[in-house]
Amino acid sequence: MKRFYKAVNVVPGDAGLEIQLDGRPVRTPARAPLALPNAGLAEAVAQEWRAQGETVDPRSMPFTGLANGAIDQIAPNRASFADGIARYGSSDLLCYRAEGPAELVAREAAAWDPLLDWARSRYDVTFKVTHGIVPVDQPAETLERLSAAVAAFDPFTLAGLSTLVTLSGSLVCGLAIVDGGHDADLIWTASEIDEAWEVEQWGEDAEAAARSAQRRNEFAMARAFCEMVRA
Numbered sequence: 001m002k003r004f005y006k007a008v009n010v011v012p013g014d015a016g017l018e019i020q021l022d023g024r025p026v027r028t029p030a031r032a033p034l035a036l037p038n039a040g041l042a043e044a045v046a047q048e049w050r051a052q053g054e055t056v057d058p059r060s061m062p063f064t065g066l067a068n069g070a071i072d073q074i075a076p077n078r079a080s081f082a083d084g085i086a087r088y089g090s091s092d093l094l095c096y097r098a099e100g101p102a103e104l105v106a107r108e109a110a111a112w113d114p115l116l117d118w119a120r121s122r123y124d125v126t127f128k129v130t131h132g133i134v135p136v137d138q139p140a141e142t143l144e145r146l147s148a149a150v151a152a153f154d155p156f157t158l159a160g161l162s163t164l165v166t167l168s169g170s171l172v173c174g175l176a177i178v179d180g181g182h183d184a185d186l187i188w189t190a191s192e193i194d195e196a197w198e199v200e201q202w203g204e205d206a207e208a209a210a211r212s213a214q215r216r217n218e219f220a221m222a223r224a225f226c227e228m229v230r231a
Contacts, residue, residue, distance in 0.1 A: 001056050008049045010042045017042035019049065030072040034064070037156055041067070041228040062221040063228075070159040078155055085162050086147035086171065090138055093169040093191060097131045104197050105131075111190035118180055119172045123149055146171060149179065156229040163222035167191075167215055177223055178230070184223040188216055 005021035012018070016035035019026040019042065026034040026049070036042035041063070048061040058065060074081045094112040098104045116127050125142040150171075153161060157178060164184075165174035168191035176182040189196075195212070204212075 003052050003054055003056055005049075008046050010036075010039070010046050019046050021049065028068045028072050032071050034067060034071070036067060037154070037229060038231065040231050041156070041225075044228055062218070063225055066159045066163070066222070066225050067156065070155040074155040074158050078158070079151065081155075081162070082151045082153070082158055083147065085158065085165055085174075086143070086150040088165050088169070088171040088174075089143050089146040091135070092127075092138075092171050094172050095127055095129050095136065095138070096133065097129060098194065099131045104194075107193050107197070111193055115170075115172050115176055115182070115187070115190065118176060118182070119146075122175075122180060146175070149175060153178070154229070157226055160222040160226035160229065163218060164226070167219050167222075178226050184220060188219050 005024075007022050009020045009023075010017050011020055013025070013033055013035050015033055016037050017039060019034045019036070028034055034045070036045055045061075045063045045067055048064050049056075051060070094116055097108050097112075116129070119125060120127070123142075123145045125145050126139055127142065128136045128138055130136040150158070150161070161174050161178050164177055165171050168174060168187065170191060173187050173191050177184050177187055192212075
């Protein structure tokens with residue numbers, strides 16, 4: 001849509017710090033006030049609105065999009081949304097290893113074993129690791145404890161965590177960033193080991209490279225969003 005405002009301000013509101021355009025509150029798609037939990041995140045969202053040109057492009061406003069999702073979709077259904085994220089623990093990428101070649105197997109082990117070790121220590125859980133694609137059932141206690149960890153997060157953290165988990169295919173990877181402070185770039189690289197191996201063997205076309213870059217950018221934005229929420 002065409003830009004219709006000049007001034008963007010952050011003001012206190014009933015639900016948090018609200019974004020106002022020319023003194024009028026911004027509304028989410030569900031018509032709730034766009035209210036953020038802290039000053040850092042509110043300013044980041046406000047800056048997205050200030051950075052718009054003659055037209056407002058939602059695709060250039062990732063923090064606003066994640067905040068809208070937290071308010072409209074997650075907050076009213078927090079338990080069920082958290083449960084959906086936690087389900088990734090039953091088929092976590094890090095528990096499914098290549099059967100070969102040896103170099104790929106070694107790369108996966110070097111990148112993924114430390115993340116599983118961190119989760120074992122952090123949540124007092126165990127994992128079953130398999131080679132190949134045959135499904136393996138994780139211990140019920142592991143799934144329960146990981147679910148409890150996810151359920152404890154606020155709606156805004158869940159919004160960012162959801163993106164981290166779905167893009168990486170790993171609940172452990174998402175938790176390692178949000179709850180463990182692990183480097184997001186290293187974790188993204190770890191989650192893309194299999195894809196990187198295929199590129200090394202067969203090459204990569206421009207379209208696939210563009211998709212990969214877009215996914216990496218979305219992952220980075222979700223990480224930054226979670227950091228601001230939990231600052």
